[in-house]
Amino acid sequence: MNKSRRIPAIIGAIPIVLILAAWQGLAMSGRVSESQLPSLYAVALRFLEQMASPAFLADAGVTLFRLFVGFFIALVLGIGLGLAAARSRFGAAVIVPLVRVLGPLPKVALYPAFILLLGFDHASKVALVVADATFPILLATLHGASTVEPKLVWSALAAGTPRSRIVTSIVLPAAMPSILTGCRIGLVISCVVVFLAEMITSTDGLGHQLVIASRSFITVDMFVALIAISLLGLVLNFLLGRARKFFLRGFPEES
Amino acid sequence: MISIKQVSQVFAVGKGERHVALSDVSLDLGDGEFISILGPSGCGKSTLLYIVGGFVRQSSGTVEIDGRPVAGPGPDRGPVFQEFALYPWKTVLGNVSYGLRQQGVARPAAEARARELLSMVGLSGYEDFYAKQLSGGMKQRVAIARTLAYDPAVLLMDEPFGALDAHTRNRLQNDLLRIWERDRKSVLFVTHSVEEAVYLSDRVVVLTKSPGRIKEIIEIDLPRPRIRSELLLNPKYQQYVIDIEAMIDTQPEPEAAS
Amino acid sequence: MRPLLRAPGMSALLVCAALLAVWEIAARLYGNPGLPTAFAALCELPRIFADPQAAFDILDSLRRMVIGFALALVVAAPIGLLMGRSPVAEALMNPLLMVVYPIPKAALMPLIMLWLGVGDASKILVVFLGVSLPLLYHSYQGARAVEEKMLWSAAAMGMNGAQRMFRIVLPAALPEILTGCRTGIVMGLITMITSEMISRQTGAGNILFNAMDMAQYETVYAMIIVIGALGILLDVCFEAVRARLTKWADKDADTTVAAL
Numbered sequence: 001m002n003k004s005r006r007i008p009a010i011i012g013a014i015p016i017v018l019i020l021a022a023w024q025g026l027a028m029s030g031r032v033s034e035s036q037l038p039s040l041y042a043v044a045l046r047f048l049e050q051m052a053s054p055a056f057l058a059d060a061g062v063t064l065f066r067l068f069v070g071f072f073i074a075l076v077l078g079i080g081l082g083l084a085a086a087r088s089r090f091g092a093a094v095i096v097p098l099v100r101v102l103g104p105l106p107k108v109a110l111y112p113a114f115i116l117l118l119g120f121d122h123a124s125k126v127a128l129v130v131a132d133a134t135f136p137i138l139l140a141t142l143h144g145a146s147t148v149e150p151k152l153v154w155s156a157l158a159a160g161t162p163r164s165r166i167v168t169s170i171v172l173p174a175a176m177p178s179i180l181t182g183c184r185i186g187l188v189i190s191c192v193v194v195f196l197a198e199m200i201t202s203t204d205g206l207g208h209q210l211v212i213a214s215r216s217f218i219t220v221d222m223f224v225a226l227i228a229i230s231l232l233g234l235v236l237n238f239l240l241g242r243a244r245k246f247f248l249r250g251f252p253e254e255s
Numbered sequence: 256m257i258s259i260k261q262v263s264q265v266f267a268v269g270k271g272e273r274h275v276a277l278s279d280v281s282l283d284l285g286d287g288e289f290i291s292i293l294g295p296s297g298c299g300k301s302t303l304l305y306i307v308g309g310f311v312r313q314s315s316g317t318v319e320i321d322g323r324p325v326a327g328p329g330p331d332r333g334p335v336f337q338e339f340a341l342y343p344w345k346t347v348l349g350n351v352s353y354g355l356r357q358q359g360v361a362r363p364a365a366e367a368r369a370r371e372l373l374s375m376v377g378l379s380g381y382e383d384f385y386a387k388q389l390s391g392g393m394k395q396r397v398a399i400a401r402t403l404a405y406d407p408a409v410l411l412m413d414e415p416f417g418a419l420d421a422h423t424r425n426r427l428q429n430d431l432l433r434i435w436e437r438d439r440k441s442v443l444f445v446t447h448s449v450e451e452a453v454y455l456s457d458r459v460v461v462l463t464k465s466p467g468r469i470k471e472i473i474e475i476d477l478p479r480p481r482i483r484s485e486l487l488l489n490p491k492y493q494q495y496v497i498d499i500e501a502m503i504d505t506q507p508e509p510e511a512a513s
Numbered sequence: 514m515r516p517l518l519r520a521p522g523m524s525a526l527l528v529c530a531a532l533l534a535v536w537e538i539a540a541r542l543y544g545n546p547g548l549p550t551a552f553a554a555l556c557e558l559p560r561i562f563a564d565p566q567a568a569f570d571i572l573d574s575l576r577r578m579v580i581g582f583a584l585a586l587v588v589a590a591p592i593g594l595l596m597g598r599s600p601v602a603e604a605l606m607n608p609l610l611m612v613v614y615p616i617p618k619a620a621l622m623p624l625i626m627l628w629l630g631v632g633d634a635s636k637i638l639v640v641f642l643g644v645s646l647p648l649l650y651h652s653y654q655g656a657r658a659v660e661e662k663m664l665w666s667a668a669a670m671g672m673n674g675a676q677r678m679f680r681i682v683l684p685a686a687l688p689e690i691l692t693g694c695r696t697g698i699v700m701g702l703i704t705m706i707t708s709e710m711i712s713r714q715t716g717a718g719n720i721l722f723n724a725m726d727m728a729q730y731e732t733v734y735a736m737i738i739v740i741g742a743l744g745i746l747l748d749v750c751f752e753a754v755r756a757r758l759t760k761w762a763d764k765d766a767d768t769t770v771a772a773l
Contacts, residue, residue: 007600012608019609036628097524101532104748106703108710109718109740112725112733116547151340154310157328159354159405169357173344192617199620200710200722207620214623222624226616233615250385251343 038220046220047227056209060228063194063205066122067232070129071190078134078186079172079179082141086175087167099138107131108196115201125197125205132193133186140182144175177251180244187240191233256441257284257307257409262316264302264467276302278466280316284409287439291452291459295503299467300445301413307443308332308411320409330354333407337414339394341386347373347397348382354405365404372400375434392423399431410442416451425483428455432481449503453495454481461502471502525745549731557735567720571739574716577633578705581640582698588641589649590690596649597656598682610646618643619707631714636705643704644697651693655686691755698747706740717743 020040026032027039034042050056084091085099110131114124148171156170157163172179198207206229213221264277276299284290292300305311307318309328318325320332328334341350348369355365373379376396386394395415402410416424428451435442446452452459453475461470477492486492533551540550561567595602622639629635659682667677709718717740724732 007604009604011601011604012606015605015609016612097528101525101528101745104699104744105741106699106706106744108703108707109721109737109744111710112721113548113737116725116730116733117545149338149340151336151338152342154308154328154334155336155340155401156353156357157310158308158330158332158334158402158407160330160357170342173342176344188615191615192620195617196619196707196711200707210620210623214627219624219627222627226620226624229620230612230616234612237611237615248344250345250387252387 035217035219038223042220043223043227047224050221050224050228059205059209062122063198063207063229064232066125066129066205067190067194069122070126070194071133071187073126073130074133074137074186074190075183077130078137078182079141081134082138082179083145083167083171083175085138085142086145087171095138096142099135099142103135108193108200111197111200120201120203124201125194128197129190129193133190136185136189137179137182140178140185141175144178144182145171147178148174177248180240180247184237184240184244187236188233191229191236195229256286256288256321257282257443258317258319258322259283259303259307260317260319262303262306262313262318264299264306264311265314275466277306277313278468280462280467280469282460282469282472284441284443287441288458289435289442289444289456291444291446291456292462293446293449293452293459293499293503294462294467295464296447299465300447300462303462303467304334304411304413304443304445307409308334310334330358330405331407332409332411333402333405335395335398335402335410335412335415337417339386339391339398339418341394341397341401343386345385346382347378347384347386347389350386350397351400351404353401358405369400369404372404373397375403375437376400376430390423391419392427395419395427396430399434403434408441410440410444412442412444414445414447417446424451429483431455436480449496449499453477453492453499454483454486459495459499461499473499546730549734551734553731554734554738557731558738561720561732561735561739570715570720571717574636574705574709575743577636578640578701581637581705582644582701584637585641585644585648585697585701586694589645590652590693593649593652593690593693594656594678594682594686596653597659597686598678603653610649614646618646619704619711622708622711626712631712636708639708640701640704644701647700648690648693648697651696652686652690655689655693656682658689659685688755688759691751691759695748695751695755698751699744702740702744702747 023037024040027037027042038046081091081095085095086092107128111124111128114127114131118124118127152174153166153170156166161169194205195207195210198205199211200207202208202211206225209228210222210225213219213225259280259282262277262280263275266274266276268274280303282290292303294300302311306313307325309325309332325332342353345353348366351369351372352362352365355368356362360368370379370382373382376399378393378396378400381389381393386397389397395418399415416427419427432455444452444455456475459473459475461473462468463470473495475495477486477489477495533555536551540548592602592606596606597603619639621642622635625635625638629638663681663685664677667681672680705716706718706721709716710722713719713722717736721733721736721740724730724736
């Protein structure tokens, strides 16, 4: 029943390789036109071209800017509110029902309101990122901060830590595993949301690149924009995962 | 030093029911005294410790330390818990120097003192380890060093060796006595092991099950330093253990946990 | 008064009322036509539903969303369960899923429309893609968490691998799968609305942006309320179904924060 032999991790590459091969194969077979499915090779080439193009990089820069501004605001809000809800009964009484009600609401529905109130440029997109990314971070912080082992707090109190410093000195570090997981989710959501916002109201940014490409029927460019944002999300997810491992090197391994 | 007067502790459990953990407990702990609180599981002995530590407020009665009433936790009463409660995000050195840093001691001085203490508990060389890399016995040594670091007048130990295997437990009991002999702090030690209580203490307080009352306080008249190999053959020690075990055995069978 | 306050959903209602009140006050203070009062927005609601075109449009979208969801359930849940119990399946699929995770599914809409046209198929496909990942992930986690000892006793009783999968793993993982459904349907709604805002053809998302283009601000906010209410409704319904079907589940075992 138990297969205890080690499975080489490399087999995980098989589905990916198969898909890429099928893509290239289909493109080369002549059954589909260049504008429907550009070859893997053509897309890769164009991607490298765009990476060297200042216009494209400028758009990428704009996307990154909105992404990070939104994420950091969400970080501050999420952790702040999460800690407040975990450590104060009044905080919990206000924040938890709010989160329960606003959670399932598709925040993207608020985008037109943000546009009307904040304009078509950065602010409305950043607002949407904040609206979407705050929730996972808040929930993760709330969960982490409310499951801190009380003996840790007691030890600190006995050692002379003033109550006002308990949250920053003990609760926050102890909740880090949960918070950092929430941050990973929040960061990927930020990537996705900023791109989609740029697609919906297209002024600049990587999402805008995809929209112009689709309007001009340049399929290759559509692929490049999609790959750019996905790669960005992948890299940021990976980096945050590594950072998390580093910060939590003292914590016991999670299952 | 510590004066516990008529302390009672009542918990509300479930639908309006009350569980009397402690009832009218009075006890005095003198300077440099090592007292064990003994009783079966669930008899409120940990609760008494938490009340003295200021982590839990008693329902009635007073607890005073050096004449002043206890008003919350503080560095004069240092706890050591069964679950170790080490800070996983700090190294061993970071854990031990934590209390000193909280009191405003500069990092170099705090770390120097921490190293001294780690050497005293036999963990020199482990300063940069993290808690997860240590065995249970080592973790408890770190916990003890951490509490000793801020030099509390009283040590509150809550079944500190309960989570360890018998062999490690013996070693740590000896280490505890060795460390205690240096400063002779007052110690309030909670345990459910009669042998441990007799081996370590000057006095043993036997608590009854709920409602927890003091059944008996026994003076342990055995020579210090206590050497295990000698004591095990000492008829006086054996008699203490037999008598106290009998005291606990005459209590009614524990009810099923509510 | 106290028991009334603790009635289920009461705090949610209070929150909604409070939000509407704050909105109303802010709108009056701000005095910008871009932020109509809550009252004005609410008054628009009957008008929207009275318009048969709009009502059918929204229902049509929901129909496609449900089909996309159902397809995702049928495809993603079994894969997730398999991954949870078979180390080979897990090793095979994990890297692929990690690569697919950061791709914005609604952003595939232009590409999908290029391939499948503007009909139902592309809209259903994009919802399918948006729902599959959360559903798969929850099924995977649920299957992983099934106690080994349960499967051992089943094997001792003579059940083979497939039987164990259906009769032990599936029921044991059901609470987590249903949590995945709850998350999934909300993701489906989000994906659908977003793709409608991108493709600008039909559906609630389209109505929303049309109203904005035509400066019918009350309609914009009324549609926001409609979509928000849809999200909350779906969430509540799926949670009720989950609680009903898995009454036997150990409450403590649900460590996902979706249990909030």
